[in-house]
Amino acid sequence: MERVGDPNDNDNGNPPEVAPQEVHVSATSREPPKNTEGEPGRVLQRKSIIIKRQEEAEPRATEAQNQLARLVAEKNTEIATLLTRLERAESAARAATTKLQVAESRAHNAEKRSSYLQARLQKEGQEARSEFEALETKIRSLTRDLEGSETTVRHLIDQLTQDKVDGRWNPSADQDIRDSLSALDAKVKSWAKEWANTTFRIDALDPAAARKLIKNIAQFVQLLPDGSLPSAIGRPSARLKEKLPVILLSATVAREIQMMFFKDPFFCSASRSEALQAVLQTMAIANPREAHLWRCTFWRLLHPPQTAHSTEAERSVWAKTNKEVQAYCEEVDNDYCKEGELFPLLAPVQSDRERQNRSAGLRAILMEAAWIAQRLWSQPTYLQTVDLPWFQRQGVTFDISSPLMQAHTMNRVDHDNPAHNGRKILMVTRPGLSISEGDDVKGLDGDQYRVLAKAIVWLEEGPLGSER
Numbered sequence: 001m002e003r004v005g006d007p008n009d010n011d012n013g014n015p016p017e018v019a020p021q022e023v024h025v026s027a028t029s030r031e032p033p034k035n036t037e038g039e040p041g042r043v044l045q046r047k048s049i050i051i052k053r054q055e056e057a058e059p060r061a062t063e064a065q066n067q068l069a070r071l072v073a074e075k076n077t078e079i080a081t082l083l084t085r086l087e088r089a090e091s092a093a094r095a096a097t098t099k100l101q102v103a104e105s106r107a108h109n110a111e112k113r114s115s116y117l118q119a120r121l122q123k124e125g126q127e128a129r130s131e132f133e134a135l136e137t138k139i140r141s142l143t144r145d146l147e148g149s150e151t152t153v154r155h156l157i158d159q160l161t162q163d164k165v166d167g168r169w170n171p172s173a174d175q176d177i178r179d180s181l182s183a184l185d186a187k188v189k190s191w192a193k194e195w196a197n198t199t200f201r202i203d204a205l206d207p208a209a210a211r212k213l214i215k216n217i218a219q220f221v222q223l224l225p226d227g228s229l230p231s232a233i234g235r236p237s238a239r240l241k242e243k244l245p246v247i248l249l250s251a252t253v254a255r256e257i258q259m260m261f262f263k264d265p266f267f268c269s270a271s272r273s274e275a276l277q278a279v280l281q282t283m284a285i286a287n288p289r290e291a292h293l294w295r296c297t298f299w300r301l302l303h304p305p306q307t308a309h310s311t312e313a314e315r316s317v318w319a320k321t322n323k324e325v326q327a328y329c330e331e332v333d334n335d336y337c338k339e340g341e342l343f344p345l346l347a348p349v350q351s352d353r354e355r356q357n358r359s360a361g362l363r364a365i366l367m368e369a370a371w372i373a374q375r376l377w378s379q380p381t382y383l384q385t386v387d388l389p390w391f392q393r394q395g396v397t398f399d400i401s402s403p404l405m406q407a408h409t410m411n412r413v414d415h416d417n418p419a420h421n422g423r424k425i426l427m428v429t430r431p432g433l434s435i436s437e438g439d440d441v442k443g444l445d446g447d448q449y450r451v452l453a454k455a456i457v458w459l460e461e462g463p464l465g466s467e468r
Contacts, residue, residue: 021063026196030320031281036245046110049400059098070072076268108212109277117411124238139464166178171379171381172375172376174435174450174452175374177375177376177435177452178452178453180368181433181452181453182370182453183247183371184257184368184369184372185254185430185453186249187364187365187368188253188254188257188365189246189250189363191253191361191362192246192249192250192253194361195249195346195347195358195361196245196246196249196345196346197245197344197345197346197347197348197349198242198245198246199245200244200245200344202214202229202233202234203234205344211367213344214227214228214229215250216252217229217233217251217252219387219389220251220252220253220255220387220388220389220427220428220429220431221233221251221426221427222388222392222424222425222426222427222460229462230426232246232426232458232460233427238263239411242408244405245345247410247429247458248345249345249346250429250430251427251428251429251430252345253365254429254430254431255340255387255431256336257369258385258387258431258433259363260328260332260366260369261366261369261370261372261373262369262373262376262383262385262431262433263383263385264277265277265280265299265377265383266280266295266298267322267325267328267370267373268299268301268302268303268321268325268328268370268374269324269431270328270331272322276298276331280295284463286354288382289380292380292381292382293380295377296377296378296379298381299374299377299378300378301317302317302321303317303318303321303322303374303378304317304318306318325367325370326367327364327368328370329363329366330363332366333359333363333366334359336362346358352362366412376435378405378438381435381436381437382432382435382436382437383434383435384433384434384435384436384449385431385432385433385434386404386405386431386432386433386434386454386455387428387431387432387455388425388427388428391425391428391455391457396423396425397421397422397423397424397425398420398421398422398423398425398457398459399421399422400413400415400416400417400418400421401421403431403451404434404451404452404454404455405425405454405455405456405457406455406456406457407420407457407458408427408429408455408456408457408458410458411458411459413459420459423459423460423461424459425457425458426458427458427461428455428456428457428458429456429457429458430453430455430456431453431455432451432453432455432456433452433453433455434449434450434451434452435449435450435452436448436449436450438442442443
């Protein structure tokens with residue numbers, strides 16, 4: 001380590017030589033002369049102290065230098081960090097400036113577009129006002145024409161309905177149809193009670209007749225999986241034996257009325273009915289409403305209302321249609337009462353007069369059903385029947401709240417007791433009938449239909465008793 005020189009040293013590093021001092025003794029004082037022989041020793045002592053102090057100060061100086069170096073490094077790191085932050089801030093500022101410029105550009109473009117749209121809107125508004133004024137003028141003109149047309153139509157309607165004897169082209173109120181169907185059902189039951197063979201036993205028939213009868217009643221009775229009759233009908237209880245023939249006869253007639261008049265819209269032309277139904281079904285695929293209007297027009301042309309102004313041709317067509325319907329009803333009566341499906345259920349007659357009375361009663365019922373059906377088919381509405389095949393297709397069980405069905409009185413079902421819900425339907429003793437508008441393609445699958453008659457159903461394993 002380099003020694004720090006003392007300021008009292010000469011150029012050679014040795015202590016300077018001290019010239020001998022002269023001792024002056026004043027006259028007034030005579031002190032003894034000082035001893036200078038120990039002066040070089042003291043100088044060496046001082047130099048030694050200085051060297052020692054320098055040696056002691058050297059570590060502290062080194063530590064101070066190290067601390068200074070560390071401080072300089074820390075400050076350099078802080079400066080680098082600050083420079084990095086500054087660069088990031090400058091970059092963020094540049095990005096913000098760019099975004100601001102873009103936003104200002106968009107705002108400028110939006111302002112230009114807003115001005116364009118405002119001008120365009122103003123122009124289109126003026127054009128719309130002009131068109132609206134033109135439409136208002138046209139509407140006023142059309143309204144005047146419509147009022148004139150309505151007056152003409154009312155006049156034509158007044159002429160058409162003047163002196164009409166029965167108004168059969170006018171739609172009947174639903175309640176009137178319900179009342180007519182209810183009265184018809186009562187007549188069917190009354191006729192069945194009068195002419196049913198109360199001693200009838202299906203097991204007493206020969207096999208061929210039994211098979212024929214089972215095939216007939218299978219249209220409204222739910223057969224067992226093996227094709228046999230359920231026990232309630234095949235082996236009726238003592239209480240039911242007396243009433244079963246009446247129930248089966250009434251149900252058979254009700255089923256035939258349904259098939260003849262309320263499923264076939266062209267029963268007035270029986271020989272051509274199938275072909276006409278095929279045409280109607282094809283037309284309904286393209287346009288249900290127009291198809292039913294065509295069917296409605298068909299009826300109105302073949303069965304025109306009789307008025308004081310009816311032409312001879314109209315009277316002739318009306319009479320011919322009535323004659324065909326009567327012939328159709330007589331044919332049905334002959335088929336069913338002689339050797340047809342009703343024959344096993346009918347009581348033997350004792351005279352021709354009884355036979356004539358029985359046939360006359362059935363024909364009157366059929367003609368009344370035809371009259372009700374004609375009132376419905378001459379309107380642009382759609383009829384749908386609710387029978388056993390419909391219940392089977394839908395997988396429906398008894399529901400006391402359903403508008404389409406009600407339990408037979410012999411089931412003794414309380415109409416306020418839902419405990420019977422879910423019971424299987426064994427027999428439909430009278431099909432139901434609903435009506436919907438001609439363009440309502442959903443029918444019973446929708447909610448726009450109107451029920452004219454509920455289906456009367458016999459529930460499986462229900463309590464039996466007398467009719468109320």
